[in-house]
Amino acid sequence: MTIFIVPNLLKEHAADCTCQVANILRDCGCTALLPQELEPEFPGVSAIFGPSAELMHQCDMVLAIGGDGSIIHAAMLTLPASKPVLGINVGRFGFLAQLESSELHRLPEILSGSYQVEQRMLLKAEVTGPNRPAEQYYALNDVVISRPTLAKIVDIDISCNGKTVISYRADGVIFYTPTGSTAYALSAGGAIIDPVLDSISMTPICPHSLFDRSILFAPDKRITAQSRQVNNEAEIHVAVDGENVAVLKTEDRLVITGGDVDVPFVSLPDKDFYEILNQKLMFRG
Numbered sequence: 001m002t003i004f005i006v007p008n009l010l011k012e013h014a015a016d017c018t019c020q021v022a023n024i025l026r027d028c029g030c031t032a033l034l035p036q037e038l039e040p041e042f043p044g045v046s047a048i049f050g051p052s053a054e055l056m057h058q059c060d061m062v063l064a065i066g067g068d069g070s071i072i073h074a075a076m077l078t079l080p081a082s083k084p085v086l087g088i089n090v091g092r093f094g095f096l097a098q099l100e101s102s103e104l105h106r107l108p109e110i111l112s113g114s115y116q117v118e119q120r121m122l123l124k125a126e127v128t129g130p131n132r133p134a135e136q137y138y139a140l141n142d143v144v145i146s147r148p149t150l151a152k153i154v155d156i157d158i159s160c161n162g163k164t165v166i167s168y169r170a171d172g173v174i175f176y177t178p179t180g181s182t183a184y185a186l187s188a189g190g191a192i193i194d195p196v197l198d199s200i201s202m203t204p205i206c207p208h209s210l211f212d213r214s215i216l217f218a219p220d221k222r223i224t225a226q227s228r229q230v231n232n233e234a235e236i237h238v239a240v241d242g243e244n245v246a247v248l249k250t251e252d253r254l255v256i257t258g259g260d261v262d263v264p265f266v267s268l269p270d271k272d273f274y275e276i277l278n279q280k281l282m283f284r285g
Helices: 015-027 036-041 052-058 069-079 103-109 274-281
Strands: 002-007 030-037 048-050 061-066 085-089 115-130 132-139 142-146 155-158 161-169 172-178 198-204 215-217 223-227 236-240 243-248 253-267
Touching: 002 015, 002 052, 002 069, 015 030, 015 061, 015 103, 015 198, 030 036, 030 052, 036 048, 036 103, 048 052, 048 243, 061 069, 069 085, 069 103, 069 253, 115 142, 115 161, 115 172, 115 236, 115 243, 132 236, 142 155, 142 253, 161 172, 161 198, 172 223, 223 243
Parallel strands: 002 030, 002 061, 030 048, 061 085, 085 253
Antiparallel strands: 115 132, 115 253, 142 172, 142 236, 155 161, 155 223, 172 198, 198 215, 223 253, 236 243
């Protein structure tokens, strides 16, 4: 078995964890792959170094070492090759991780095939406008629209398949996948959704309204968000999985649909969604 290791070396203990993983892979008769640019960081490690794009196609599984952001980054890298992703948490939260760094002893059982693969849906976000080319982005967690400065309300019209749904005055709006329901949307009061379901959810951020309920859409719906303001204050930032990618101006539109590809995640039989939910959310102090 060939494993592509994608570590986030900005995380404390990520380098040590990477070395331990490479040693375990060697002892199990597996081949470890690492990005070429990390070769100076791991002298003497039993691994093959090369360009990430090539290694992604050569591997059987991607092993992401870091926090949730690191796992999302690795998952998006796999899109062209559609390889299953296993997350090892060395961050603070690591909701997407199936293993903690203290559980590396379980790697041999995973390498022997004792795991399942869950397909996680993506969102596709398209920014369009009369004076700009269309831009497309994919999100594993969420797409957020908000003002660039604090304490500034946005006025947003939301429609679904061309029919008006609601108009918000709020700090912003979150569109999210079931995987993203335990991320930013959770803090905004959104519903927790089993990640194996397919749905598009929407939750306003601090709405200036008596109506603040989340809305769930079928994955084949086309949801459009457009600013109602008509001056320079209309600029709205679009963030995809926490990264600012675009600015919406008057007459621009953000169109959200279900992605046309999924991301396969490695799942352990004794660590399903509800097990992790209890461990990492229900009993956090």
